[in-house]
Amino acid sequence: MARKKLIAANWKMYKNPTQTEEFFRAFLPLVFEHNRDEIVVCPPYVDLQAALESAKGSQIAVGAQDVYWKDEGAFTGEISSAMLVAVACTHVIVGHSERRQYFGETDDTVNLKLKSALEHGLTPIVCVGEVLEEREAGLTEDVLRRQCLRAFNALSAKKAAKLVIAYEPVWAIGTGKTATPQMASDVHQLIRGEAAKAFGEEFAAQLRILYGGSVKPENASALMSEEEIDGALVGGASLDAKSFAAIVKY
Secondary structure, eight states: OOOOOEEEEEOOSOOOHHHHHHHHHHHHHHTTTOOSSEEEEEOOGGGHHHHHHHHTTSSEEEEESOOBSSSSSSOTTOOBHHHHHHTTOOEEEESOHHHHHHHOOOHHHHHHHHHHHHHTTOEEEEEEOOOHHHHHTTOHHHHHHHHHHHHTTTOOTTTTTTOEEEEOOGGGSSSSOOOOHHHHHHHHHHHHHHHHHHHOHHHHHHOEEEEOSSOOHHHHHHHHTSTTOOEEEESGGGSSHHHHHHHHTO
16 A cells, blocks of 8 residues: 655744734645645644634645644643643644754653544654764764664554654755755665564554655755655755745646
8 A cells, every 4th residue: 555645844943823824824725635745844833823724725734843742731831732632733743853953852752642642532643763963974874773763662562653753864854955855765765674673564654754855846855755754854944835835746
């Protein structure tokens, strides 16, 4: 069975609710009746309501950029999976490289967040990837194996059914450098192998692995034509409706 590609927009810390509504007004007509791929937009928390209302009646899903692993409690500033589900979010990004780099996210907190998201029926997009020093030192495989092993810890294939992985070579984010389609494809094979070890061959064959790292309209079709690449996690290029629509229609 062919894996349905997932194209996800990560808006990071951009746009307010009014700008969110403007984006959807421009974007929806451009992807009207586009059903080949699953499309999800992940805006900041304060824009979730505007995004969900704007996307109503369309095929566009809405996700969050992060989540906390407890359901409720004295955790100032945090948002739980249960809260995301309550407002009708369906997806969530977990372990983005910027969360790891600036906010102390570890492989172990990624595992806790992943479990919470899955328990509440969300589709988690778990990010893995190496930084430039690691790639240059030839440590890419070790780093990815460690990230996958710890993220998948104590999870069953049944529980992990909705899991999506995004490979983001951190050295290619916002730098304009892109891993070549072949480089990305090789890494995706490695990740699929780790998933097979954790959850079995059948699970791994169905697992969607997205590529994220300076995806633009110009390189989208070359990346998407690789058999191992099951979609994209798009940063900067997803902020503009025309540019994101061009990527969706690669």
